[in-house]
Amino acid sequence: MRYLKQILQHTEQVLIREVADNIYEICRQYGNDIFLIADENTAKLLNKNILNKVSHLIIPATPVIPARDYDGSQCHATWMTPNRLNRAASLQAVNLVRNKAKDSDLMVAFGSGTVNDICKYASYLEGKDYISFPTAASMNGYSSANASILVDGYKKSFGAHLPKAIYIDTDIIANAPLRLTLSGFADFICRSTVQADWLLSHLLLGTEYNELPFKLVRNLEEILLREHLALAKKDKRVVLLLMEALLISGLGMVMSKGSYSASQGEHMIAHAIEMVTQDYSSSLHGEKIAVTTITMANLQEEILSIRNPITKPITLDVKHITQCFGNTEFIKILKQKQMMQQKIQEIICKEWSNISSLIKQNLLSAKHLQKVFEDLSIPYLPEHLNWNKEQYCKVVNLTFATRDRFTFLDLAGCIEKS
Secondary structure, eight states, X not given: OTTHHXXXXXXXXXXXXXXXXXXXXXXXXXXXXEEEEEETTXXXXXXXXHHHHSEEEEEOXXXXXXXXXXXXXSOOOOOOOXXXXXXXXXXXXXXXXXXXXXXXXXXXXXXXXXXXXXXXXXXXXXXXXXXXXXXXSOOSOTTSSEEEEEETTEEEEXXXXXXXXXXXXXHHHHTSOHHHHHHHHHHHHTHHHHHHHHHHHHXXXXXXXXXXXXXXXXXXXXXXXXXXXXXXXXXXXXXXXXXXXXXXXXXXXXXXXXXXXXXXXXXXXXXXXXXXXXXXXXXXXXXXXXXXXXXXXXXXXXXXXXXXXEEOOXXXXXXXXHHHHSOTTHXXXXXXXXXXXXXXXXXXXXXXXXXXXHHHTTOOOHHHHHHHHHHTTOOOSGGGGXXXXXXXXXXXXXXXXXXXXXXXXXXXXXXXXX
16 A cells, blocks of 8 residues: 555554454554444454443444346346435434444444444544544545435535544455445446546636546556456455555545545436435445446547537426426526536537547546456446436436536537537
């Protein structure tokens, strides 16, 4: 993890082989009254004596079934959980942790995405330090200052804070359920579509853009793409490289002062489909991102292949937005984007050749990404996640209006071939 020490200023990164057995002694370095959060699965990795020494809460765990091979006609394995709110990083869970940890001076997350987000946001609201003990290379949020929380049935991103320290048990990370590791890989490898969207916004609208987060993971990305099959074999070296890439990706969001370097059109689509289906637990976050990344990669390639694009006014009726998402707050975003139309048209007319050339330099082809996902049995089509294809296409066409971030989704609705 050679890059981390260069860029970590507020978080201490430690790599230890037997973290789980020493977690109590580690935590005592940072506080005396310790409150630990785990889920039903990760708690099994802890010695019972540790749980006897600290105040703790064990939350219900979403069952992680093994990934299955499929051939495109056979759906990827999915499941439904009986109580979504209890099994997600919900505001109810955050408030429960806050109440139970009132007398503690240190909060500890021993788990992956859900556990980390609950602990991160609860500790932030309480003004307390927290330590993260990741148990899977499943997402890039361990080292970010944002928390994804379910509020009134909708997942929202909240500002939080970095952990005081991140400790990694290499054996636990390498032996985590394969499906979690592959989910983390998909959440990282969307770098290509993310960078294309962010650069497009910068070139067309002059929004701030920072290439450093992408440069820091370039070598790791090349290795992971070249040796992706080793992930399926739980090769410790490659899984730990993925973990490093995810941690740097999370820190990239800190550098970017937002999620710009890790979340663009592909994440917008995933969040939009969640809003429509109200299903936050039948598949992993990274699996959704894999599907939406392929969608974005194909869309970006199609638009960038147009030599002299002509823009047309966005004629979308606001009724379509409210009917689809049941949310009127997106109407304001739609109207703001309609007002940008003339400026975008002028720049595209003058600069499109240069813009498309610059963006293409950083792209991974949709064909390449799909082949990698196929090799690892990661879902890449809507039907692999049991999403209705017609509904999915409708959501994709309207997603641009769900966030004030400008992406290729915006061009898809207003550009036509010359």
